[in-house]
Amino acid sequence: MLTNLQRKETVIESISVDISRRTRQIEEIFTLDPGQVAGLSGLPGSGLTRVGLSLIAPYAQQGALAFLDVRGWMSPAAAWEMGIAPERFVVVRTRDIITWGRIVAALLDGVRGVYAEVPNGVKDASLHKLVAKARTKRTALVLRPLNGQLPRGIAHLNLTAREVIWDGTDVGHGRLTTRRILLDASGKSTRGMERIIEVEDDGTNDLRVVPHMGTQTSRRLA
Amino acid sequence: MWFPTWALRRPDVSHDHPAQAVDGSNRVVARNQLAAACGVTIGMQRRSAEAICPTVLTIVSDESADMNRFEHVVVQIETMVPKVEISAPGLLFLPIDGAVGYYGGELPLVERISKELASIGGDYRIGLAAGPFAAYQAARATTLLEPALLVGDDELFLASLDVGTLTSADLAATFRWLGITTLGSLADLPKQAIISRFGREGFVAHQLARGIDRLVDPRTIPQDPAVESSFDPPINDFEQASFVARNLSQRLISGLGESGVAPHRVIVSATAADGTVRSRTWRNADPFSDKTLADRIRWQLRAWIDGVSAGVRGGLVSLRLEPADLSGSGRQMALEEDAGSFEEMQRAFMEVQALAGADNLLMSSPQGGRDPWQRVMWTRWGDEKGSPAYDPHAPWPGQIPSPSPALVPPAPVPLEVSWVAGMPEHVRLRSRWVPVLSWAGPWRSVGKWWAGESSADRYQIVTSAGAYLCEIREGKTYLIGVYD
Secondary structure, eight states: OHHHHHHHHHHHHHHHHHHHHHHHHHHHHTOOOTTOEEEEEOOTTSSHHHHHHHHHGGGGGTSOEEEEESSSOBOTHHHHHTTOOGGGEEEEEOOOHHHHHHHHHHHHHHOSEEEEEEOTTOOHHHHHHHHHHHHHHTOEEEEEESSSOOOTTSOSEEEEEEEEEEEEEBBSOEEEEEEEEEEEEESGGGTTOOEEEEEEEOSSSOOEEEOOOOOOOOOOOO | OBOTTGGGOSTTSOTTSOEEEEOTTSBEEEEOHHHHHHTOOTTOBHHHHHHHOTTOEEEEOOHHHHHHHHHHHHHHHHTTSSSOEEEETTEEEOOOHHHHHHHTSHHHHHHHHHHHHHHHOSOOBEEEOSSHHHHHHHHHTOOSSSOEEEOSOHHHHHHTSBGGGSSOHHHHHHHHHTTOOBHHHHHHSOHHHHHHHHHHHHHHHHHHHTTOOOOOOOOOOSSOOOEEEEEEEEEOOHHHHHHHHHHHHHHHHHHHHHTTOEEEEEEEEEEETTSOEEEEEEEOSSOOOHHHHHHHHHHHHHHHHTSSSOOOTTOEEEEEEEEEEEEGGGHHHHTTOOHHHHHHHHHHHHHHHHHHOGGGEEEEEEOOOSSGGGGEEEEETTSOOOOOSSOTTSOOTTOOOSSOOSBOOSSOEEOOEEEETTEEEEEEETTEEEEEEEEEEEEEEOOOGGGTOOOEEEEEEEETTEEEEEEEETTEEEEEEEOO
16 A cells, blocks of 8 residues: 555656656757747637747846837837836837838847747848857857748747637636647757647746646637 | 036145136046136147146046035035935036025025025036026026026026027037028927937937926826835945945836836935934936936935935945936836947838828827727827826726737727617628627717717627627618728
8 A cells, every 4th residue: 555655746747847847858949049030820810829929038137128019009018017017118110121121120230139020021031140149159040931931941949829728818808818839840940840839928027838738728608 | 516626625725826627538627717717618629628628637527526515515405495405416406495485585595595505615606597507507697796697487587598598409500501500599499300300219209498497297107116125234345335236226217118218217215233223315307227327326425424414324225215206218228238239110100100291100198988999099200198088997897808809990980780670680891791790789879968079889799700790870870890
C-alpha cells in the first residue's frame, strides 16, 4: 500500500518536473532577442496583436517602441495594458507600399522594438533587407502580414494562431476576462520542430506561457 | 540677476589689470572690462586670448569655490525676495510675483535690488521678463552704466536677438545657413515646419523664440518623490558630504526616471545638528542629470559647510532633495539610454515624419470616455500634448471594461449579425457565417441626446475566430473593436 503511494508520488513529481521544464523551454521559444525577427499569421481577433506586442514589450525598458499600422485600426490602449508606457510607444500610419520598407528601415535605426503590419505586395527582397537591418541594428522586429504568411527563412520565430478560447462571457452576462491562445510555433527558435505554444492573456499583464496539457475544443452555446 | 565677472571676483585678481577666467577646456568664460577692451571675448580659446592681450591674467574657473563666495550674495538677496533659484555661480532667477506687490511695482523692486547689489559692489546686471530665458537675455543686453532692463513683451524683445543666443550652436548655425538670423524670424515660421525639420530641439528653440520658455510639463507623480538621508554621527567633512550628495542625486534621478520624468528645479535642504534647516533651490534650463545635480549639491554643501554663513553647526544630520518643475523631456536620458541613442531616435522619427507625413507619426496618451476610440488621445510626434477631450478622472458609467480591444476601426464598420430571440446566433466574418459561442452586455451609452446623438448598446461577442466588440445603434449592428 505504502509502496504504491510512494510510486504514485514519484510519478506525479516527475510529471510536474517535466511540465516545468517544458514550460521553461517554451518560454525560451516565446522570447525575441535583440535583432531577431518574429512572423505572425492569423485572422484579426486571434490575439496576435497582443502576442506581437508582448514580444517587443521588454524593450520598452531600454527605449522607444514603434507600431507600423497599415490598417489604421491599432489602439494603443492594448499596449498600455501590457505595461508599455505611452511615452515609449509611437504609432506610424501608412498604407503606401512604396514607402513602407523605408519607414520600417528608418524605425529600425532609432527604436528598440518594431511591430510592423506587412501590406500585400511587399517584395521578398525588401523583407530580407529589413531582416538583415534588424540584425545589424539589434532591434527586435515583429512582422504581421495582413494576408497569408511570411516567405520561408525570414523569421526566427513563426507563430500561427490556431485557436483562441475566451473566459468570462456567457449568455448575455459577464465580461471578457482571460483568453488562452494556441499558437503553432516554427522556425530557428524551435530548432526546426513544429511546436504548440499556449499562452494566457488576462489583459492586464504580459502574456504568460502556460503548460499545454491538451486543447479544449470550442464549444457551441447550448 | 547676473554677475558676468563673478569667476573673477577673487582676492588674487586685480581690478586694474586685464583678467580672464577659463574653464576646463581652456575657453574663456569670463573677462573683465580691460580684457574686453583688448578684444577678449567669451568662448575664445585661451591661447587666442593671450595672443591678442599678452598681459591678461588667466585664472582657471573653480565653480565650487565660486559658489562658496556667491552664497553670501544669495543670502543677501533672499532677505528681499524669497525662493531664490540658483542656476550657476553668478546667475540667479527670482520669482517676483509676490515681491512686486510687496515693493509696490517692478521698478521699485528693481531699484531696491540694485541698491542692495551696489552695496556688494562689482559688475551686476538685472533683467526682468516673464520667462527665465528672456530675463537672462535681458540681463545680457544691459551695460555697466545701465545695469537693469525691464522687458514688457518677451516675444517682442526676443525678436531682434540673434539666433546665436540659443543654447545649441549647431542648431543656430543651421538656422543661419537657412537665412534665419533672428529669433523673430524663427518665431514667424510655422511650428509644424520646424518640428518636421528639426524635431524636438527645433521645437524648443521655436518656443523660446516665441517667449514661451516654461517648457515644464507638470505631471502627476504617484508618490512623494523627495529623497532624504540621515547621518549619525553628523557629517562635518565636506568630502564625505560630497559623496552622500552623489548617492542621493542618483537615487532621486533614477527614482524619477521610473516615472518617466526629470526635474528642472531641485530644492536642497540640509539640517544641522543644532536643528537649523537650510534650504536652497537650484534650477536648470535642461532637466538635471544625476551628475549635474550632484555638482550643484556639492557646491551648495561647500558653501554651507565652509562658507561665510556660519557653517552647519554640529555637522550635517540630514540632507533632503525635493524635485520641482518635473518634466518628461529628460526621460530618455534616465532610462538606461545614452544621449546618442536618444538622438538616433529623434533622427529616425524625423525621417519617418518626412516619409509618412507629420499627421501619421503619432504619440498617444490615455483619457476618459466610454468607447475604446474615445479613450486614446492622439498627438502628433513633436507637438505639445493638449488637454484631454474626455476627463480621465471622471467615472464614465457604461464604460467598456478592460481588456481593451487591440484594434479599433476609425469609424464603426457595419457587421452582419443574426439575432434569434434577442440573442446573437451567428456573425458574418468575411464570406462565412460563424456561430456565436458566448456574449456579454449590453453596456448602454446614452450619448449626447440633447445634441441629437442616438443611444447605443455595446456587446462583446465571442466566436471561434475571436472576440469582437459591437454596438447596436438605430437597429443596425456595427463593429467597433476587435480583441486581437
